């Protein structure tokens with residue numbers, strides 16, 4: 001197995017100045033040693049944190065992502081940083097994993113820092129990302145994620161670990177740097193993996209000071225390399241794969257780890273290789289995602305419908321803990337009485353799976369389906385339906401159970417909120 005040469009760019013960030021930041025990083029990148037496999041930037045390296053996403057979020061064809069593409073080509077290395085991204089109208093703090101061949105992966109920050117102003121319309125991501133580079137399995141995460149051990153947790157199954165290197169790209173303030181140091185070390189020890197933390201320096205206009213403290217931690221919890229505080233630094237280090245293997249085999253704690261999984265991790269490979277087998281991994285192990293969690297996602301879709309002056313009903317379809325389709329009512333926009341959230345979600349889910357039957361899937365919808373949608377769900381052999389509010393007037397249940405006999409049904413999740421959205425809408429219409 002190859003070693004992995006990484007370079008950390010610990011830098012100041014110019015506030016709300018993408019052009020200035022990219023120019024500054026252009027200069028810093030001149031010092032990256034050749035042979036580097038992976039170059040890492042602090043969180044929101046093009047704008048600082050947090051800024052107004054409506055003003056600063058770029059689309060995937062915007063200047064910052066294109067700049068990352070160019071840099072990856074020039075450096076013959078993967079470059080990795082986070083930015084506010086607008087993906088089809090959904091705003092995220094997105095980590096971009098840009099390869100030299102211009103292919104890339106996105107990880108939308110799971111734990112948005114609402115306490116610090118990272119809130120609506122920025123949405124939390126729902127999927128973790130594991131990528132491979134030089135044969136290393138790498139799990140990149142963002143800043144506040146460091147406080148959530150279940151999200152970061154490694155898995156050991158049949159002699160293999162889910163990942164070998166964990167990364168946090170951050171804007172972590174100096175006032176809480178003790179937390180950063182402690183948790184970075186803890187994440188490395190508890191997951192038997194190398195960890196890298198990349199943090200910014202300087203001050204932002206809100207008076208928050210950042211002192212850097214970027215570092216590389218060994219699977220034993222030792223600090224292998226770190227930057228001087230409060231200065232811009234280019235820190236390069238080569239991670240040794242053999243040392244990791246030896247440590248894991250001499251001290252095989254992984255075998256004793258508890259078996260709960262967070263979600264289905266999809267490993268995405270270096271060069272356009274198809275994702276690993278999508279076999280379900282929910283073999284009796286726990287999932288942190290509840291019906292309420294997914295209903296909240298359906299609720300967000302309903303809110304989008306409301307913004308578009310459609311009847312606010314939203315739906316998502318989930319397969320193996322992963323959202324594979326999102327939709328909201330679009331009868332007005334499409335001029336189509338069949339364009340109910342459920343109908344659109346069923347079609348999108350079948351497209352995502354490349355299969356017409358959805359027996360492994362759950363549909364979450366904010367209102368009891370009508371007979372048309374219930375019929376479609378029956379045809380799709382949907383595994384489970386969860387709806388929030390009952391619809392005594394137009395719901396399917398007054399006709400008896402129209403769903404497939406094997407379909408599980410759960411009702412009443414987030415009932416009040418979903419109903420309130422509809423009631424308000426109709427009040428205003430009158």
Ligand SMILES: [Zn+2]
Nearest residue numbers: 340369370373
């Ligand atoms: Zn319907």
